[in-house]
Amino acid sequence: MTSTNTTAPAAGAEGTEPYTVTLAPGVSAFVQPDGGWCLNNAGFVTGGGRTLLIDTAATERRALLLRDAVSAGGAPEPSLVVNTHHHGDHTYGNCVFTPGATVVGHAACRRETLAAGLQLHGIWPDVDYGRVEVSAPTLTYTDALTLHIGETEVRLLHPGPAHTVGDTIAWLPEQGIVFTGDLVFNGGTPFLLMGSLSGSLRAVRMLRELDASVVVPGHGRVTDPGVYDTVEGYLRFVDDLARTAHAAGRTPLEAARDADLGEFAELRESERLVANLHRAYAELDGVPAGQPLDLVAALADMTEMNGGRPIACHA
Numbered sequence: 001m002t003s004t005n006t007t008a009p010a011a012g013a014e015g016t017e018p019y020t021v022t023l024a025p026g027v028s029a030f031v032q033p034d035g036g037w038c039l040n041n042a043g044f045v046t047g048g049g050r051t052l053l054i055d056t057a058a059t060e061r062r063a064l065l066l067r068d069a070v071s072a073g074g075a076p077e078p079s080l081v082v083n084t085h086h087h088g089d090h091t092y093g094n095c096v097f098t099p100g101a102t103v104v105g106h107a108a109c110r111r112e113t114l115a116a117g118l119q120l121h122g123i124w125p126d127v128d129y130g131r132v133e134v135s136a137p138t139l140t141y142t143d144a145l146t147l148h149i150g151e152t153e154v155r156l157l158h159p160g161p162a163h164t165v166g167d168t169i170a171w172l173p174e175q176g177i178v179f180t181g182d183l184v185f186n187g188g189t190p191f192l193l194m195g196s197l198s199g200s201l202r203a204v205r206m207l208r209e210l211d212a213s214v215v216v217p218g219h220g221r222v223t224d225p226g227v228y229d230t231v232e233g234y235l236r237f238v239d240d241l242a243r244t245a246h247a248a249g250r251t252p253l254e255a256a257r258d259a260d261l262g263e264f265a266e267l268r269e270s271e272r273l274v275a276n277l278h279r280a281y282a283e284l285d286g287v288p289a290g291q292p293l294d295l296v297a298a299l300a301d302m303t304e305m306n307g308g309r310p311i312a313c314h315a
Helices: 062-074 107-116 118-124 197-210 226-245 252-258 261-266 272-284 295-305
Strands: 019-026 027-031 042-047 050-055 080-082 104-105 139-143 146-150 152-157 167-171 175-187 215-219
Touching: 027 050, 027 062, 042 062, 042 146, 042 152, 050 146, 104 107, 107 139, 107 152, 167 197, 175 197, 175 226, 197 226, 197 272, 215 226, 226 252, 226 261, 226 272, 252 272, 252 295, 272 295
Parallel strands: 050 080, 080 104, 104 139, 175 215
Antiparallel strands: 019 027, 027 042, 042 050, 146 152, 152 167, 167 175
């Protein structure tokens, strides 16, 4: 089994295998380059003889690498796993740690995890996921929940529907560290199809108010609060584009094809724009935040935006 690195590599030199970054005593991020589709970040907090995981991974192999990263520093096996939302890249690996660990998440995260099942298998059937099974949260909350791992306080906060309907922010106030889940992509395009555009803007405001100094995004390198400017700017770009194109009677695909991404052209997964417009149009039509949209249609439009090539899972 490939070992994880123990320090963050220089920018542009990450390679392809996960690495760990120590953020504070007992707090680490598990980063999976290149941060594209299915390559999410995770984290772990250790203290008082206990270990808490924040998210897992999309495949058994990668979840085992996460387990190895935890044990490499002598930390005990995780007894708690927090899921920041239900998507399979953040939850498929739960089964590597259960039943020894209790999975924690927002009530809607549990509901959506069970409803989605092994959804990634349907979207990317050729990926070697290994032996994975659905392991939804068995401990849920609705607004906020505080966990104590030794002397470390971990506050779980629900921002409302944003990336999904069941997002969780993991905030370590004493350390000034926030794990955002997919409310933040560093270097990648935000993805709102299963959540809310207006809710994502509210979530960014909520993250700013925490005043963290270290930001662990759902995908991409560990960073600082400056990343919020890019996320918020992109969301406002989508909002403006959607309002103009929707009023003109243009389809999301037509609007996305002709859009000038400007400064956001450098973000990976630019094909997500058309899926984001599907959500933005739905909100303009009065569809409730997070109400399921046509995933097959959105995937087809993203494929079209990707030059006719199916989007690829990087795991």
